Amino acid sequence: MKQLFKLLAITGFILTTISASAQTPKKPRPSPADTVKATTKSGVNITIAYSQPSVKGRTIGTDIAPYGKWWRTGANEVTTIEFSKDVKVEGKALAAGKYALYSIPNENEWVIIFNKDIKSWGTVYKEENDVLRVNVKPGKSSGFVEQLKFAVDPSGKVSLAWGDKLVAFTVK
Template sequence: MLRRIFLLAICCIGLGLAPTMAQDSLTPEPSPLEVVSVKLNDLYMKVVYSRPHMRGRDIFGGLVPYGEVWRTGANEATEITLTEDVIFGGKELPAGTYAIFTIPNEDSWTVIVNTDLGQWGAFKYNEELNLFTFEVPVEKTDVAYEPFTITFDLNKDSVSMNMIWDRTKVTIPIEPQ
């Protein structure tokens, strides 16, 4: 009899916690992890990043200050993996995995390809580990993008990587070698 009462008590406790646990699992992450990829012939590229949302905040020049190194997303620094050598923003980029940082400005961004992987944010960003940097112009979009978004546009012989947030878009041209 005591065993049945004990089992009943355990079940009741478990059922009492179930709604709380279920509710927690339905709460969206503030900056969910995203993976985008593209394949062009033998070239496979994958970008892993976190997607912060505007949530009514001023983004560029506000939350993301102009002229400062940004992790290009939220949480860990954005990383790109390539299976083949490419021309990335006009620069030779060997196959491998790299951190992508940016320095947003009003009219252009500096894109930084860095070899230090697994960084949280840009707090320990080390300029000496940059493979290279290059500039890309800023485009304004007709609509505001609530989450920070990275996409690929696949063309016949090339790929473009787009970074879009709020009404700001930058595009990085990528060509297989």
């Protein structure tokens, strides 16, 4: 009988511990999530879901998002962009749907990559899943932007501002 009581007590303790740990709130991520939703004048709904890395005194192109290397264009999970209709991005056709958004930053030109693998963690990239690549010229943001920020303008201009960088592409 004593052994049965000990077994019940141990089982109760284990279940209480598991229940308490399951109720522990998750720690906030260092790069908060954000979503941008907009409709262009031509009626295309665009949704961008991403996490916002901070510059934190680092240099874009060397310390973070290094030039010449693919980057998840955000933080944490892969950044996604979704189009409600078939579109042209920088004049190139792209079917309606949801895509992972990667980029290859460079000082004078950024490659914006639309990739069909939307389920991978942001640190996994396979070029064979690319659906479209476009090249755009980076500019300077109007002010310093600590956390990465996407915006979609009614004309179809999609832009990301981060640090002193402003990178934009057109969607029609």
